[in-house]
Amino acid sequence: QVQLVESGGGLVQAGKSLRLSCAASGRTFTYAMGWFRQAPGKEREFVAAISTLGATTYYADSVKDRFTISRDNAKNTVSLQMNSLKPEDTAVYYCNTGVTAAAMQGSTVLSSWGQGTQVTVSS
Numbered sequence: 001q002v003q004l005v006e007s008g009g010g011l012v013q014a015g016k017s018l019r020l021s022c023a024a025s026g027r028t029f030t031y032a033m034g035w036f037r038q039a040p041g042k043e044r045e046f047v048a049a050i051s052t053l054g055a056t057t058y059y060a061d062s063v064k065d066r067f068t069i070s071r072d073n074a075k076n077t078v079s080l081q082m083n084s085l086k087p088e089d090t091a092v093y094y095c096n097t098g099v100t101a102a103a104m105q106g107s108t109v110l111s112s113w114g115q116g117t118q119v120t121v122s123s
Contacts, residue, residue: 002026002111004095009117012085020080020117022095029053029073034104035080037091038116044094048080049104058105063089085121092116 003025012018020035034049048069049058057069068081078095094116098104 002028002031002097004097004111004114006093006095006114006117009093009119011120011122014086014121014123016085016121017081017083018085018119020082020093020095020119022078022080022114024076024078024095024097026076028076028078028097031097031110032099032101032104033069033071033078033095033097034058034101034109035069035078035093035095036107036109037089037093037119039088039091042091044107046105046107047093049098049101050078051101056101058101082119085119087121087123090119090121092118 005023008020035047036044037047038044050069066084071078096109097111
């Protein structure tokens with residue numbers, strides 16, 4: 001079972017940037033990886049996913065062209081660069097593993113959820 005620890009969240013003004021990181025225990029290069037978020041009072045939703053070797057990425061329409069997902073298989077990490085942040089991006093962000101990046105768009109994940117990292121964007 002892969003253990004996941006997210007970091008990098010914080011409080012920022014609208015229009016600014018943040019970079020989230022997710023450290024995974026074990027060898028994750030055989031898994032797709034992705035980011036999800038959950039805003040207060042809402043269900044957890046898909047944000048972005050990346051294939052095992054990083055060749056393919058998927059993004060939710062709401063973050064496309066603003067967020068970039070990347071991974072470093074040597075370090076067992078996945079990152080999410082978030083630019084042009086909006087107040088509606090405020091949420092707890094989680095990472096997880098998946099069989100394929102495409103399947104993660106449907107929130108199909110393999111690992112238990114970590115504690116997440118809080119992102120708050122002020123207007």
